[in-house]
Amino acid sequence: MKVKTALELCKERLKGCKIETYERDCIFFIAHLMGVHPSLLPLEEKREFEYPRELEEFFKKRCEERIPVQHIIGEWDCLERTFKVFPKVLSPRGATELLVETAIGLIEKSFGKNPIWGLEVGTGTGCISVNLLCQFPNLRMVGVEIDPIAVKNTIHNAKLYGVEDRLTLLEGDIFKLCPKELKKFEKFHFLVSNPPYIAEEDLDKLPPEVKYENTLALNGGKGGTKFHKFFASHCDRILKEDGFMVLEFEPFQREELEIFFTAKGWQIVFVEDFAGNPRILIAKKC
Numbered sequence: 001m002k003v004k005t006a007l008e009l010c011k012e013r014l015k016g017c018k019i020e021t022y023e024r025d026c027i028f029f030i031a032h033l034m035g036v037h038p039s040l041l042p043l044e045e046k047r048e049f050e051y052p053r054e055l056e057e058f059f060k061k062r063c064e065e066r067i068p069v070q071h072i073i074g075e076w077d078c079l080e081r082t083f084k085v086f087p088k089v090l091s092p093r094g095a096t097e098l099l100v101e102t103a104i105g106l107i108e109k110s111f112g113k114n115p116i117w118g119l120e121v122g123t124g125t126g127c128i129s130v131n132l133l134c135q136f137p138n139l140r141m142v143g144v145e146i147d148p149i150a151v152k153n154t155i156h157n158a159k160l161y162g163v164e165d166r167l168t169l170l171e172g173d174i175f176k177l178c179p180k181e182l183k184k185f186e187k188f189h190f191l192v193s194n195p196p197y198i199a200e201e202d203l204d205k206l207p208p209e210v211k212y213e214n215t216l217a218l219n220g221g222k223g224g225t226k227f228h229k230f231f232a233s234h235c236d237r238i239l240k241e242d243g244f245m246v247l248e249f250e251p252f253q254r255e256e257l258e259i260f261f262t263a264k265g266w267q268i269v270f271v272e273d274f275a276g277n278p279r280i281l282i283a284k285k286c
């Protein structure tokens with residue numbers, strides 16, 4: 001069959017088993033099999049499709065096991081780069097691209113060509129640190145990650161993009177490392193994090209695709225703000241005087257974060273996504 005027919009068949013099957021993202025999933029899966037970027041798939045539609053067995057396996061994984069397409073193909077894009085996604089490690093999300101872009105803008109504005117030190121908490125695939133390291137040759141990052149598979153995933157992607165020499169990874173729990181262990185480094189110019197921020201009480205309600213990912217990457221404690229509040233309370237001592245934090249969160253957490261951070265003496269700004277929802281918190285010490 002032709003690629004175009006395979007695409008139509010795929011979409012019909014996924015739609016039939018109520019996969020909301022059926023169009024996108026089929027494009028990404030078929031493009032992955034053919035070794036082309038998804039955006040270029042329309043140019044391949046007249047080609048012969050040689051992977052019917054793989055397509056059947058895809059239906060099984062996607063429809064019956066509800067494994068997200070990112071995990072079936074084992075890679076996903078974050079800005080202009082493609083990142084390997086290891087099993088159960090959180091795959092890059094749209095809001096995280098906004099976090100990286102926000103951090104890039106702030107770093108460009110705040111620091112010149114002198115050495116810059118950044119800290120990332122919860123590196124996952126490494127999509128934040130690796131994008132920042134690629135952008136700024138004068139940047140060195142320290143990453144803290146509790147999940148050993150995610151640590152390997154970050155290292156893999158750092159090597160893929162040739163920035164592993166400027167990334168120090170600590171496998172461990174930020175609640176134990178900050179600030180004590182991190183004081184051994186230079187003071188940081190900034191802290192970036194897309195921490196686990198799903199409210200513990202909402203974890204059961206998540207779709208099976210999200211539940212497939214490691215709970216460690218999702219569970220943000222009561223109200224989902226455990227990490228943000230910890231950074232505001234304990235991580236200021238490891239930041240330089242004019243240092244800042246850039247953190248991702250859920251829109252409904254905005255008010256709670258505003259009250260907490262302000263009470264702790266932080267000056268804050270929220271950045272909204274395309275839909276006008278606040279997703280990124282920038283915090284500076286007053």
Ligand SMILES: C[S@@+](CC[C@H](N)C(=O)[O-])C[C@H]1O[C@@H](n2cnc3c(N)ncnc32)[C@H](O)[C@@H]1O
Pocket residue numbers: 090091092093096121122123124125126127128144145146147150172173174175194195196197216217218
């Ligand atoms: C929401 S994911 C973000 C991953 C990646 N930075 C991204 O944006 O795609 C949060 C990450 O924090 C890690 N994590 C969870 N609890 C942690 C802790 N106590 N200390 C350090 N890392 C932790 C998880 O394993 C997971 O990789």
